[in-house]
Each structure stands twice: as C-alpha cells, then as structure tokens.
Amino acid sequence: MTDPIRIGNASGFYGDRFAAVHEMLTGGPLDVLTGDYLAELTMLILGRDRMKNPERGYAKTFLRQMEDNLALAKEKRVKIVVNAGGLNPAGLAAALRELAQRLGVDTAIAHVEGDDLLPRAAELGFGSPLTANAYLGAFGIAECLRAGADVVVTGRVTDASLVAGPAAAHFGWQRTDLDALAGAVAAGHIIECGAQATGGNYAFFTEHEIGTPGFPIAEVHADGSSVITKHPGTGGMVTTGTVTAQLLYEITGARYAGPDVTTRFDALTLTEEGPDRVRVTGARGEPPPPELKVCLNTVGGFRNEVTFVLTGLDIERKAELVRAQLERGIAGNRPAEVRWRLARTDHADADTEQRASALLQCVVKDPDAQMTGRAFSGAAIELALASYPGFHVTAPPSDASPYGVYTAGFVAAGEVAHLAVLPDGSTVDIPHPGSTATLSEVADPPLPEPLTGGATRRVPLGTIAAARSGDKGGSANVGVWVRSEAAWRWLAHALTVEEFRRLLPETASLPVRRYLLPNLYALNFVVEDILGEGVSAQARFDPQAKALGEWLRARYVDIPEEIL
Known part of the structure; x- marks a missing residue:
C-alpha cells in the first residue's frame, strides 16, 4: 500500500x-x-x-x-x-x-x-513484584x-x-x-x-x-x-x-x-x-537497544494523611503547636515515615475565610497497616478541642491505604x-530485532550565538516560553520551548541547569540533566528523584509533576525586550 x-x-x-x-x-x-x-x-x-x-x-x-x-x-x-x-x-x-x-x-x-x-520475576532478578511487564x-x-x-x-x-x-x-x-x-x-x-x-x-x-x-x-x-x-x-x-x-x-x-x-x-x-x-x-x-524495559510494581506499604486548616493570625505558631502535639500522640506507635508540609496559602487581611487559611499536611507511611491506620487518625482528631484556635481538618479521619512503588527493570529481549x-x-x-545498539546519549549540539546586550524587563519566563512536564518513575522531565530563533538564542544561554535549580528550589539538591533540541527550539530537563518512589507513593504535592513546568513558567527572569 x-x-x-x-x-x-x-x-x-x-x-x-x-x-x-x-x-x-x-x-x-x-x-x-x-x-x-x-x-x-x-x-x-x-x-x-x-x-x-x-x-x-x-x-x-x-x-x-x-x-x-x-x-x-x-x-x-x-x-x-x-x-x-x-x-x-x-x-x-x-x-x-x-x-x-x-x-x-x-x-x-x-x-x-x-x-x-511475573511467573519468572525471581528467575530474572526482579524479586517478588505485584506486576512485571516488558x-x-x-x-x-x-x-x-x-x-x-x-x-x-x-x-x-x-x-x-x-x-x-x-x-x-x-x-x-x-x-x-x-x-x-x-x-x-x-x-x-x-x-x-x-x-x-x-x-x-x-x-x-x-x-x-x-x-x-x-x-x-x-x-x-x-x-x-x-x-x-x-x-x-x-x-x-x-x-x-x-x-x-x-x-x-x-x-x-x-x-x-x-x-x-x-x-x-x-x-x-x-x-x-x-x-x-x-x-x-x-x-x-x-537500531534499538538489546534490552527491553520492564515495568515493575510492588506494594510499598501503607499510608495515611491528615490536613489541618490554619486560619488567620499566628500561622507558624499554630503549625508548631499541632505538630508537637501530634508527634507526642504517636510517639509510642510512630510510623516509619512521618512527613510534614506547610502550604502558606493564606493572605493578610483576607476577604474570605478560605483566603485567610493555610494548610498543614501530615503524611505517614509504614509497612504495617496498623501503624498508619485508625491509631494515627485518632491521634490527630483527639486534638480537636485541645489545640490551636479554629481547629479543623479538610476530611474526616480514614484508615490506612496501600501504596505502590514503581521501578524500571531491564531484560535481554531474547528472554521475552x-x-x-x-x-x-x-x-x-514474533522475533526480536536482529540488529541492536547499546543506547548512549547524543552529545549536545553547539549553542547558538547569544543575543547581544540590550535592555531587559523582569517578567515571568512563560511570557515567551512554553513548557510541558510529566513523570517517569521517581523522576520528572520539563520540556521548555520558544517560538523564534532570537528567543532560542536567549533561552539556550539563559536557562542553564544552575538557573533551573535557582528558579525551582525543590530541585536544588537533586540531579538535573539538560538536553538541547535546536530543531524544536527546545530544552529538556530531567530531574531525578523528585517524585520519590513514583506517582503511586504520592511523595509530592504534585505527584506526577504535571504542573512543574507551569511553576517554572511563573518564575520571574530578566528577558531582553527585543524578544518580548
């Protein structure tokens, strides 16, 4: 045809x-x-x-x-x-x-x-996962x-x-x-x-x-x-x-x-x-690589969470109080992992109660369901009349729920x-390809000529740049691109790994790699370990990193006026 x-x-x-x-x-x-x-x-x-x-x-x-x-x-x-x-x-x-x-x-x-x-997972060195699929x-x-x-x-x-x-x-x-x-x-x-x-x-x-x-x-x-x-x-x-x-x-x-x-x-x-x-x-x-990627999922344990709503004045002090109280409450039955996060969503002199409120989240994980179940939820709710003024939570207490862990494995194609x-x-x-080649990275192409000096304006990066981000196991990628050669000449020099880390402080201590794709006027950043054990483990506020690129676009940078 x-x-x-x-x-x-x-x-x-x-x-x-x-x-x-x-x-x-x-x-x-x-x-x-x-x-x-x-x-x-x-x-x-x-x-x-x-x-x-x-x-x-x-x-x-x-x-x-x-x-x-x-x-x-x-x-x-x-x-x-x-x-x-x-x-x-x-x-x-x-x-x-x-x-x-x-x-x-x-x-x-x-x-x-x-x-x-799955029937051959142990034989292939994958242990005892819940799923194993090439x-x-x-x-x-x-x-x-x-x-x-x-x-x-x-x-x-x-x-x-x-x-x-x-x-x-x-x-x-x-x-x-x-x-x-x-x-x-x-x-x-x-x-x-x-x-x-x-x-x-x-x-x-x-x-x-x-x-x-x-x-x-x-x-x-x-x-x-x-x-x-x-x-x-x-x-x-x-x-x-x-x-x-x-x-x-x-x-x-x-x-x-x-x-x-x-x-x-x-x-x-x-x-x-x-x-x-x-x-x-x-x-x-x-030619493709000689190995096939394998999607491995295991049950990582059990998790639970509670989110306290903190409203009005003294947000930091309210957070300190309830955190100390709950930590004492679970001291004799403490889960293996206890993670706190305070999101300052509150505004001063707010015109609605919601805009006056911040959110304090506590997430617990443990291999044992009992360690993260009703005992944890109960310890949190028992504080309702004994903690900070205005105490309430976003959802009623719940029992522990299992969470999964994704990892990527590799197996010789001939084994599948x-x-x-x-x-x-x-x-x-169906035979596998007869010709294969070990995967290696392509050397970055030469950088384009930088823009010459000139006046700049401090505006969000997204004024000229688009982005899309997503998850791959515990890592995330952020693709960033622009729509003109002049903007590309600026972006390729301005958005370095160091600048990326500065703009997104959550990535500052993590391995970050940058790749150039001049044919698309694009850069791609891969951030390792930002999602912990992967989306199923819910390790991050945005567990699939879908909005990571939008956060980057919202950060302010100095952009030459000639490309604005």
Missing part, C-alpha cells in the same frame, strides 16, 4: 473521555482507531484487580465502549487497536468475543501477549492485522506501538525500515496522550479557543512522515506548538529508545501546512516471548 494510513486515538489514559470512541468513529474517515489505557500507575491498579479476581486485570472501560461502538466500527471498516488488555489481554479478547456474539457482530479479534514476566513493540500488532483482525488488544506494549504496528502492517515495513519506523514512533508519541496534542494542557492556551478538544489523528505516509490533525469541527487546535509540547512529553534526550527502533528526536522537523495540520518529517531511526494470537486461535512467535 502507498496511500497514507489515517490512525486516530480515542484514549490517553484509563479514565479518559468515554464518548471519544464514538466521536472519533462518527467525526470523519479513519482506517484505525487506537486507545492507550495503560500507565505505570494503571498497571498497579490492574495488578490489585487481578489479586481480587484472576479473570480481571484489563481495562473494563474499553468493554463498555465496545458495547456501544463495536458494530459501528465494523460498519465503518475501522480497525481497533488498544493496549486495554493490561495484565490479561487473553481475558479481554475472550470477553470481546462474547460481546460480539451477543451483539451479533461478526468481528475477528486477536491479541498480543508475552509481556507478562514493553513489547509493534510487530505483534502488525501480524494480527495482516491476519485479518478487526480488533487487536495487547498488554504492555510501548504506547507508540499502537500506531507503528498498523503502519507497519499497512506498508509492509520490515525490521530494517528504521527511518520509516522512527517516523511512525514519533507520530505515535504525539497522539498517544489524546487531547494533549490538540490543545489540552497547552501552555499558550490563552491564545486559542480551546473548548473541548477533539482527539488527534496521524496520517502516516509510506516513508514514516506524518501529518497530525483532527476531525473537522471538533474543539481545540493542532499547531506546531501543540505538537512540540507532546513531542517533549516524558522524554530525555535526542534518542528515544523503543523495542523496534531508537528514534532521533533531534532530526524531526515540524511544518504547519494549514489549519489544524502539522507535518512531521525528517525522522531518523537507529512476543506472541501474536490470531483470530483463528493460532499463535505466531
């Missing part, structure tokens, strides 16, 4: 807009509709589901969406490719067959498996589609494989078509988070009428280039800015490694070729089975 393949996305996470599947199927032409339901946190949630019922472990939302849309997809001849299988793709495929039979829809259903390494690539999906599947469900594949697999099947790409595969991976990375590519969570949102953004579409061509767009008449927008934002989301440097190809993000070029149409070209592919289970029930073993 030489015609481009039109691949839409209808889900960026487990819990995304339920109606998006129907909207995408009825909003305009598509060849394939994908859905990303998995994240590190989701795998933990599904792991707990599977503990309660071994027949579960998949995204039940997808089944409900297919109840309404399976016949519609078949009528419109749109293939469905999703990773909603989670920890049990075979179980989801079986449930879909039952659904199709009940609805009277003749649908060929296939699935991809082999990613679940990130598989695109070719199992491609095999299922070539065999005539209408619906393909997978477990833990890379998010971009949901796009690269259908493209590989459509164009007949082989393992050696690295540049084409790299282009499809870039397109998949752009649309994998749904409306984030069409104006959702966009730093320059005030310049646009966002409404309710439609979901994105990638028109992938035979050489791997693509056009990112959306259905006509839907909300939001597709611009080089929204596409840049998503390209920078949750990456590190110039090399973006996957199981099929390592994509050079420093080679990508974006061109706005019309309203809501951005062309992505220049992708360059290199990659199996395509075709609509007729037969199984095809």
